[in-house]
Amino acid sequence: MNKNITPPVIEIGVIGWLRKNLFSTWYNTILTLIGLYFIYLIIPPLLSWIFFDATFSGTNREDCTSSGACWVFIKQNIKLIIYGLYPSDELWRVNIAYFLLTVSIIYLLIPNLKYKGFVGIFLLIIFPIICVFLFSGGLGLENVETRLWGGLFLTLVIAGVGIVLSLPIGIMLALGRRSKLPVVSLLSTIFIEIWRGVPLITVLFMASNMFPLFMPEGVNFDKLIRALIGVMFFSAAYLAEVVRGGLQAMPKGQYEASQAAGLTYWKMMALIILPQSLKIVIPAIIGSFIALFKDTTLVLIIGLFDFLGIIQFVGTNPDWLGFSHEGYVFAATIFWVFCFGMSRYSQRLEKKLDTGN
């Protein structure tokens, strides 16, 4: 037997891969060629519109004379797009939050660093508290009304609050629904099914228009807070069902072994059952978060100008009429970057937590 014999050249390397995946049969060859033709039709014009024929420098629409995209439109409105109508003198407050968020996330993404647990706790608990004061004012900072919040900033606030608060609430609802106590189980089920049965648009409408009617005269909750609560419970109800799926996938033996070892219900859940069942449903949880992130665009209908809303808004400015394509491509790109980032992080997390079972 010759151990040093190599596989036939035709089976490996680029040629082997092409043969195996693209040209294995005559109909696969045809499909490949048609696919290549479509790529040829779409990609070069797109690239020239976005990059080669596009205008990047200038200050107004007259500078955009080429046939490509006019990125001057984005550039000139970038402050609105990122901060909304937040007062110019106070932008540093939002910038601090952007900075802290970015640094913490980068820290968490670098493998094998120490104290990641602390950074995680900072990001999930301390950072949001800092943000409340930074953004809305208090402790000597000037108040900034939430109607001035907007753009990417507002999108991140809504999505961030939704993500950070809806997961714990969702977990509690899932545990509640599976509880042996009939009242707890019934209440959790009713809560989950009501929120899941209503479209998010309706929830937002109710929060914005109906809710104030039920409040006594003079009591007025901030509109953004009402929307946040709506988004949070809506997302929590979906997450509850996702988490419940994970809980149901746990073999009975895990419960029995925990009980036999003398663990109480909460210790058993916190140490044995939830770590395993949440791990199973990471892809679905991140899927929910991605959906939540994109659904934040719906707040436009109750008069909040999120990232997409503000891009639409600046597109209606008479100085910039006719540049909505650029706006939408830009918005799509940014949304995609965030969502793809979450998706990749989910895959990394799965790999990292894999213990081979």
Place this chain on the structure above:
Amino acid sequence: MTSETMIEMSSVHKWFGELHVLNDINLKVAKGEKIVICGPSGSGKSTLIRCINRLEEHQRGEIVVEGTELTNDNRSVEKIRGEVGMVFQQFNLFPHLSILDNCSLAPIWVRKLPKIEAREKAMKYLKRVQIDDQAHKYPAQLSGGQQQRAAIARALCMEPRIMLFDEPTSALDPEMIKEVLDVMVGLAEGGMTMLVVTHEMGFAKEVADKIIFMDEGQIVESKNPTDFFSNPESERTKTFLSQIL
């Protein structure tokens, strides 16, 4: 043998719906006694030992473990579970934790031992079942026999006064059965009070003080090994023995 009673079951009944799985069970286990429970599948032998640490709830009768009566009061259940270790057919190790963490988890969270002490104790028992070299691996990286020995070590880390074994070798490949049985024999020789549900009659002969044969929820025969094998009274025991020996 001392006469201190560790477990006393009197007139215990249990039903699964209409099915009468435990029918008037009376059983006394003395300190250091090793009892092997055998019988056809569905005879209630697993249910019997699972009632002792309340994985199953009995509906009538009385179970007293080390002087504590098993009631719906959570404190009595917690107290008894602290004294009673259990080993399962499917090992039921926690797959997301290393072997060492599997063993030190309950001592840390139930017994409130400091982490270092719990880990030392875990290593001591892992050494005793001869898998201390695997301590930092995850359960899925171990063979079935190793997993079951780890599960035994996990139970021992709580320093229980009684050990329950629910068909500990039934899920193992034949060549791994012996390594687990050897650990159990060692444990028996150390004076542990043991209740073992098993079909390993060799183990029963070697270790048991008493063999109990169950059928249809009842204790049909309860004898020392010599009498049990040479002189069974009931027809059902004879049939069972002729099938498995």
